[in-house]
Amino acid sequence: MQIPNSPAYHDPILAWYEANARDLPWRAPDATPWGVLVSEIMLQQTPVARVLPVWREWLERWPEPAALAAEPSGEAVRAWGRLGYPRRALRLHASAAAIVERHGGEVPSSHDDLLALPGIGAYTAAAVASFAFRGRHAVLDTNVRRVLARLVSAEEYPPRSQTRAEVRLAESLLPLDPPTAARWSVAVMELGALVCTARSPRCVDCPVLARCAWQRAGRPAYDGPPRKGQTYAGTDRQCRGRILEVLRNAEGPVRKPELDVVWSEPVQRERALDALIADGLVDPLDDGRYALPG
DNA sequence: GAGACGTGGCC
């Protein structure tokens, strides 16, 4: 389905955003591209409320990429705290180093240069290029995908994995003027986060309710294939989390028994520890102890 | 392209 670039969609959503946007620090006028980049990595699969305090600590401690790059990667992992998916901290540290080496310490503004950084995929490259540099890029995150699925495709949820059709649709809806496109992108994301939510959407507050295809169709329930539910208890992921938590909370290197106590099943425990080492999240010392990477 | 990868809050 092709929808022309249309102010009929743009104006109500942009106006809604002006009136309803959350006052988030990475959206402040004095937010730097580095601050935006850090926020985008932290916000991957992680709610805003949990990101806020950690983001403030990071930006105070490492106000620019060079400051982070100058520290051991383990410090990034430790400061990551309980945000989850700690490989993100490692990749952010590696990105900071790459920014210093390849871009003179300045976060690059081009989508291609951003995409080349570790931990930055299509979404994050588009988000940073848009929100930090006011560029014109299709920003297709889970919020935008859901809004477009409903507003245009009359589906309660978007497909399981992103399709070319979704990308084309998002691009076709992008305002022509780059700064306006950047504003539009963040506005649609915010609409998805606050109104057009996954469960119990607040349609009465929607600025484009009258144009919503899903609404006009009678809000039919999702009838596609079951969406993946992630188990956690008893998994390697939980085991890895326990091990890393010990290391984060320790002052320095710890002995093996201190790690062993967090998981009773030895085969899984060893597998998880080996995987953490392979991922670069844990450093096995010569003296047999374990530490966050140096 | 399916599966791995953390953590916690909500209904």
Place this chain on the structure above:
DNA sequence: TGGCCAAGTCT
């Protein structure tokens, strides 16, 4: 209670 969900990326 427990499944679902949260600004994804990588292999």
